[in-house]
Amino acid sequence: MTEKQALQWQQQFQQFVEQQMKTDPAHDLAHIQRVVTSGIALAQQESAELAVVVPACWLHDCVNVAKDSPQRNQGSRLSAIRAIEYLKEIDYPAEYYAAIEHAICAHSFSANIQTTTIEAKVVQDADRLDALGAVGLSRCLMLGATWGSALYQVSDPFAADRNLDDKQYCIDHFFVKLQGLTSTMKTPAGQEEAKNRWQFMSDFLSQLGHEVGHKYPAVKG
Numbered sequence: 001m002t003e004k005q006a007l008q009w010q011q012q013f014q015q016f017v018e019q020q021m022k023t024d025p026a027h028d029l030a031h032i033q034r035v036v037t038s039g040i041a042l043a044q045q046e047s048a049e050l051a052v053v054v055p056a057c058w059l060h061d062c063v064n065v066a067k068d069s070p071q072r073n074q075g076s077r078l079s080a081i082r083a084i085e086y087l088k089e090i091d092y093p094a095e096y097y098a099a100i101e102h103a104i105c106a107h108s109f110s111a112n113i114q115t116t117t118i119e120a121k122v123v124q125d126a127d128r129l130d131a132l133g134a135v136g137l138s139r140c141l142m143l144g145a146t147w148g149s150a151l152y153q154v155s156d157p158f159a160a161d162r163n164l165d166d167k168q169y170c171i172d173h174f175f176v177k178l179q180g181l182t183s184t185m186k187t188p189a190g191q192e193e194a195k196n197r198w199q200f201m202s203d204f205l206s207q208l209g210h211e212v213g214h215k216y217p218a219v220k221g
Contacts, residue, residue: 001049001050001051001093001096003050005051006050006051006054007040007050007054009054009055009092010036010054010058012090013054013055013058013059014029014032014033014058016058016059016062016086017029017032017058017059017062020062020063020064020082021061021062021064031061031130031139032057032058032060032061034130034135035057035060035123035126035127035130036054036057036058036126038125038126038129038130038193039053039054039056039057039122039123039126040053040054040057041189042122042125042126042187042189042190042193043119043122045187045188045189046118046121046122046187046188046189047118048118048119048121048122049096049099049118049119051093051096052096052099052100052103052117052119053103053119053122053123055083055087055092055096055100056083056100056103056104056107056119056120056123057123057126057127059079059082059083059086059087059100059104060076060079060083060103060104060107060123060127061075061079062079062082062083062086063075063078063079063081063082075108075110076104076105076106076107076108076110076113077105079104080100080101080102080104080105081101083100083101083104084097084100084101087100099117099119099120102115102116102117102120103115103117103119103120103122103123103124104123106120106123106124107120107123107124107127109128115186118187121186121187121190122186122187122190124186125185125186125187125189125190125193125194126190128181128184128185128190128194129185129190129193129194129197131177131178131181132178132181132182132194132197132198132201133196133197133198133200133201134197134200136178136197136201137200137201137204140170140173140174140178141170144169144170144173145170147167149166149167149168149169149170150168150169150170151169151170151171152169152170152171152172152208152212153165153168153169153171153172154212156214157169157171157208157209157212157214158171158175158205158209158214158216158217159172159175164176171205171208174201174205178198178201179198179201181194181198182194182195182198202216205217
């Protein structure tokens, strides 16, 4: 399948995703579209097959499992199953099914499945990149507000002398999970983009520290 042909399926994928998605402020249609944009860019840089990357990015969250559900770690597998069912319904070329299924299954942090193809690595990187940079920062604060978390711990915002608690403080999530994402990127292009996006977030933390009177990075007491 040519690059042009792979991209021509996108309108159908979007219509399906819009029908499937439930309300989740961090995993709305805009999230899917950003993952698709990043996935295409990474695929082009890494010479990955767009006929796999494009549908996998569009459909990677087509079954949304709540974060507090006991089935949370099965979400990517459930999405993969539904995605292949849908692709069969629209007569998408069957030669790509196995690679698409693997890419969707392996993208999830909680599924803990090894990526064995360049396409799966691209899709995973594209999804994780959305937790970094300007969008990642915004998503973190938006979700924290939804859950009733405070922005930061007033006396020790960067946890110099306390344990991190990202259920209570939004900024703690930067260190509990987001900072570590940079080391999980599987492709050179993804690693470079993650590094740049974390630098933006680090600059934000430095400015926050300046405004609240606490130096970042924190010096352990």
